[in-house]
Amino acid sequence: MIDLQSERAAGLAGFxxxxxxxxxxxxxxxxxxGLQASLVIREPIFSPVDEVQHTDYIRAIAxxxxxxxYGQALIDRRLLDLFxxxxxxxxxxxxxxxxxxxxxxxxxxxxxxxxxxxxxxxPVYRLLDFDLRxxxxxxxxxxxxxxxxxxxxxxxxxxxxxxxxxxxxxxATLSVMLPPGIALRSSQVTNQVLTALLVAVLLYLLFRTExxxxxxxxxxxxxxxxxxxMAKLTAVAMGPAVALAWATRPGxxxxxxxxxxASFLVVCLPWLVWSGIVYHFPLPWATRHYERLFDVPFTxxxxxxxxxxxxxNLARFFWTPWEWRTVGGPGKVLAITIVVAGTILxxxxxxxxxxxxLAARTDQEWRPMAIAVxxxxxxxxxxxxxxxxxxxxxxxxxxxxxxxxxxLAVILTGLLVRLPRRLAQVGxxxxxxxxxxxxxxxxxxxxxxxxxxx
Numbered sequence: 001m002i003d004l005q006s007e008r009a010a011g012l013a014g015f016x017x018x019x020x021x022x023x024x025x026x027x028x029x030x031x032x033x034g035l036q037a038s039l040v041i042r043e044p045i046f047s048p049v050d051e052v053q054h055t056d057y058i059r060a061i062a063x064x065x066x067x068x069x070y071g072q073a074l075i076d077r078r079l080l081d082l083f084x085x086x087x088x089x090x091x092x093x094x095x096x097x098x099x100x101x102x103x104x105x106x107x108x109x110x111x112x113x114x115x116x117x118x119x120x121x122x123p124v125y126r127l128l129d130f131d132l133r134x135x136x137x138x139x140x141x142x143x144x145x146x147x148x149x150x151x152x153x154x155x156x157x158x159x160x161x162x163x164x165x166x167x168x169x170x171x172a173t174l175s176v177m178l179p180p181g182i183a184l185r186s187s188q189v190t191n192q193v194l195t196a197l198l199v200a201v202l203l204y205l206l207f208r209t210e211x212x213x214x215x216x217x218x219x220x221x222x223x224x225x226x227x228x229x230m231a232k233l234t235a236v237a238m239g240p241a242v243a244l245a246w247a248t249r250p251g252x253x254x255x256x257x258x259x260x261x262a263s264f265l266v267v268c269l270p271w272l273v274w275s276g277i278v279y280h281f282p283l284p285w286a287t288r289h290y291e292r293l294f295d296v297p298f299t300x301x302x303x304x305x306x307x308x309x310x311x312x313n314l315a316r317f318f319w320t321p322w323e324w325r326t327v328g329g330p331g332k333v334l335a336i337t338i339v340v341a342g343t344i345l346x347x348x349x350x351x352x353x354x355x356x357x358l359a360a361r362t363d364q365e366w367r368p369m370a371i372a373v374x375x376x377x378x379x380x381x382x383x384x385x386x387x388x389x390x391x392x393x394x395x396x397x398x399x400x401x402x403x404x405x406x407x408l409a410v411i412l413t414g415l416l417v418r419l420p421r422r423l424a425q426v427g428x429x430x431x432x433x434x435x436x437x438x439x440x441x442x443x444x445x446x447x448x449x450x451x452x453x454x
Contacts (some may be wrong), residue, residue, distance in 0.1 A: 021166040025155065028174040033148050035178070035439055039142040039187035045133060047323060047448050048188040049396075053110035055079060055125075055136060055189050057118045060111075061277075062126035067115050069278065071288030073108035079193065080106075082132050112285045114271060118190035136189060143193045147186035150193065150405060151177055151415040153200040158409035160207050161365040162417045166353045172416055173409040173426045179342060180442045182402050184321045191232050192402055198228035199235055200406035203375070207368045213251035215259045221245075222260030226267030234400050237379035241371045248367055258389035297394045313395035315343045322396050324395040324448050325439045338438045345415075345431070346408070352418060353411035365414065372410035379404060 008160045044051045060068040081087040084095050096106070121139055128135035151173060158169040175185065186193050201226045210217065225242055228235035246256040272282055280286045301307050319339045326335055350373075357370040383400065387393040401408070416424040 021170055021385055024167045024170050025152070027308055028155075028170060029148050029151060030323035031436070032177060032183075033144060035183055035436075036144045036187040037141065039184055039443060040137065040144060042443055043184070043187065043323075044448065045136050046079075048184070048190075049323060051136075051189050052079055052083050053108065054118075054191065055139070056108055056112065057110050058075070058121045058125045058139070058189070059129070060108075060110075061115070061118050062129065066274075067118065068108045068111040069288075070111040071290055074110055075106055075108055075304075078132060082136075087132060107290045109290060113191060114230045114233060116227060117194045121189075121241075122195065139189045139205055140187055143186055143188065143190070145408060146193045146197055147177070148365035150197040150200055153197065153204060154406040154409045155240075157200055157204050157207060157368075157406045158413040160368040161410055161414045165417055168416055168424060168428065169409070170414045171432065172413040173405075174194040174413060175428060175432055175435065176405055176408045178337065178432060178439070179319045180324070180435075180439050181317060181319050181321045181399070182405075182438060184324070184401055184443075185399065190398065192399075195228055195231040195235055196403045196405045197232055198224060199238060199375075199403055202228055202238055203241070203372065203406045203410075206242060206371055209367070210249050213249075213255045215256075218246065218256035218260035219263045222263035223267050225260075226264040230268060230271060232403060234379065234382075234403050237382050239374050240378045244374050245367075245371050248370075256403075297392055300387060300391055300393050310393065310395065314398045315339050317344070317396045318398035318401060319439075321442060324442045324446050326446045331441045331446065334434075334438055334441050338434065341431070341434075346412070347406075349411040349415040352415045356414060367411060369414050374409040375407045376411070 046055075052075060054071075056073075056079055057068055059076055059079065060066065060073065075083075080096055081089065081091045084091050086095065121142070124138060125135050126251050128138055142162070145252055154176070155166075155170045155173040158173050159166040162169045177186070202221065205221050205224060206266065208217070208430065221242060225235075225238055228238060242260070243253060246260065247253040249256070275282050275284065278284075279287050301310050316335075316339050319342045326332060351374045353376075355372040356366065359365070359366065379401070383397065387397070416428060419427070
């Protein structure tokens with residue numbers, strides 16, 4: 001009997017060792033998709049900040065055949081009917097005054113974005129625009145599916161720095177995508193999910209090693225980089241990472257720059273032509289603007305207390321949603337715990353990643369870690385340069401880090417594999433449990449506090 005029990009235990013242990021990552025991956029996808037699919041229903045249409053703007057961009061391409069013109073286009077009247085909850089009826093002029101709706105929701109400010117996501121979603125919108133509520137819901141669910149694909153690609157990328165501990169890399173990736181502030185974005189109409197997926201695919205391609213110069217690889221990587229950029233300007237931060245990846249392959253960067261840049265340019269060319277004709281520059285906001293759009297005080301604080309408050313809000317609105325609040329004392333304590341613990345965890349991962357990236361190039365994890373860290377550093381430096389140049393900063397700016405799910409998963413995995421095995425396993429499971437509880441506190445029993453939630 002004892003031998004039989006030992007054999008069964010050994011068999012179960014062998015089964016778990018063989019299939020652990022597959023089981024964890026399937027469970028993670030189920031958790032992620034289940035959460036985000038529920039948020040699609042839970043969150044009222046257009047309650048997310050910018051969702052009406054992103055939807056109008058899609059509508060313009062679907063129904064007018066071109067992107068909305070920045071500095072000129074106004075939000076479609078039917079979408080405003082939906083925004084103020086009278087659709088399929090029609091809102092009165094009194095219901096759409098700037099004081100009630102906000103003038104920033106009347107002017108198409110997201111038309112400053114690059115068009116890839118909106119072009120991709122336009123056929124779906126055109127097929128369903130007989131019922132705008134249905135169109136928005138389907139667009140949301142598409143982002144949920146894209147988020148699942150993003151998770152699978154990012155987990156594969158993260159496993160590069162821990163090839164013998166793929167299950168840990170999978171859980172680390174899930175923990176990057178499960179914070180309430182990030183999970184909510186994948187259930188909304190926004191270009192961030194597609195961009196994050198393209199960044200993850202690009203990172204996967206860049207991590208591959210080569211024994212000799214391969215022109216086809218640089219052609220593909222240049223094209224994917226171009227697609228990511230055409231999905232969202234923030235993806236430009238992947239440029240230094242691409243350069244580092246090419247420089248650390250046989251033949252160096254010179255052998256890859258010409259084919260890579262050529263494919264990058266081909267992908268970007270339609271936008272360069274169109275924006276050149278319309279705006280005379282690739283960046284619409286550089287030559288045109290809305291008169292009232294930035295008539296609000298978002299300047300960089302000059303006092304120490306103001307800077308501390310800004311830093312606090314930047315951390316807060318990365319981990320937690322700007323539009324939702326928990327209720328009661330325990331919910332507030334939980335939110336603070338998530339923000340503080342999560343920020344410390346990511347900072348520790350960033351420091352560890354930077355140390356390993358600057359260390360001697362001896363282990364096989366050096367190259368992927370260095371590429372991931374470079375992309376994150378470039379993103380932060382680019383953001384700092386932009387806000388200093390414009391003297392304009394938003395307390396939700398850290399949402400841009402969501403585009404770098406894959407690099408964040410890499411540096412977090414790199415930290416976890418440096419910890420004792422049992423501590424890393426128990427710690428990441430506990431952290432995931434805390435994130436799930438916080439999602440429940442925000443979205444199941446919390447409240448949506450901004451228009452048009454009420």
